[in-house]
Amino acid sequence: MMIDCHGHCSVDGSCWVSADDLVKGMDLYGIDCTCCSAPITSGEATPSLVRDKNNLVLASMKRHPKRILGYCFVNPGFASEAIQEIERCILGEGMIGVKLYHQYKIDDPVQFPVIEQCIEWEVPILMHAGYPAAPELRKRQPNLSSANDFAAAARRYPEALLICAHIGGGGDWERQIKGLREAPTVYLDTGGSVIDAGMIERCVRELGVGRLLFACDGNVARGIGKILEAKLNQRKKGAILGGNFEKILRRRRT
């Protein structure tokens, strides 16, 4: 089973790709299901905007049940509203986890209530992440979580199911891998457009195959191609392409 653990869509295509186009791409490449969110990536993520975005994902899930799974995006800066939204989307509507973007770093105390709620239900948190090598790019996303930030969060919450997003998301991926060695409970998704030779083998060598989760983040050929090409046996590829994430999904207590 091939599960893309990091995708984006909206039912009508008003933000990210439409649910129908997402599934069309999945069919083209043989992806069984994609876990989607619709995060707010610029401007203030107010509770009402957040709710609107999540509704677009919920409608996508209803349009393509079993093919599209949903993450509930929240802005933890609105503490009570964030928890209410998580309850609505996960307990009420069947989303499988939480998506966080760069409103705050993963180890910021403002995240703690969200993380604690997810620990209670044993649902994953997919966190936008990276380490842009150029200082000018880091300034554009001052709250982008690096591997070090994940390590800090994981030290506080080793039982949390934290997923560090897209190793190929366009930053110093070698640095991210090295940093994640100090966060052994954190998972890493393999998504993003960067397909540097040796990237996946390096992830496996430094972190172990059990921590890697297949993801495309919209770049399907690249997402699949780099796993297929990596010098790994079929069992390891199978674990990355879906087995590891299936185990995460089975842990949910919601």
Place this chain on the structure above:
Amino acid sequence: MRVDVDTWIGHWPFRSLPKREARDLVREMDRLEIDKALVGNLNGVLYKDVHESNVELAAQLRGKRDRLVPCALMDPNYDGWRDDLLQCRDELEMRLVRLLPDYHGYDIDSGVAEELVAHAHELGMRVALVGRLVDPRGRHRLDPGREIDIGKTKALLDAFPDETFLMLNFSRIVDEGRKAPCLYDLCRFVGENGLRMERELQQWGASRFVLGTTLLLRYGSPALLALERCPLNKRDRQAVEWGNVKKFLQGVL
């Protein structure tokens, strides 16, 4: 038949590459069922005398010319480059030159770039613009390479309206309405959950695209997988996989 227009051998100064040699590239090509490749030497990215990398490349490709087609690198700010380019054509049998403006200290819309391109064309050589070598978001602090400002390529292209350029690793088509349309590596257009390639083909037609993987810097499979899943009829697929570049290189392949 498959021809890869964007491959490299050599040492990349900012990251350890799993494979670097011409024989490694040939093995990768065998594995990926690529018949021929246009190849440049990464050593020339930072050599003061870039032309030394061309001499090295020719030596590395000895006995492999049936599979690997060498591409020259040239720094138009370095003394003697005109003679070097002539040597590339006449002694090293190179018919294509790749431009790396950021690494060689000039702007793509500058007079030196135009002079280099004009001279290459006078010698009957073809020119490739390299939009970027690696994703600049992850570059080393000493790596000058950024994505070429797409808008700035217009001045250079406009100076040579009758010449087709090979555009490597550009994220969008920049030469709409040109008399001699440029060629782009199709597999750079892979976003939108796998559907962008189809849209670009519908908009521009298969005659504008070629296959490029950026081996040995990157994995080769993603480009081939994208091409394989792309809805192309047999004629268009052949054009993208080898026909367009064969026409562009005029007898070299």
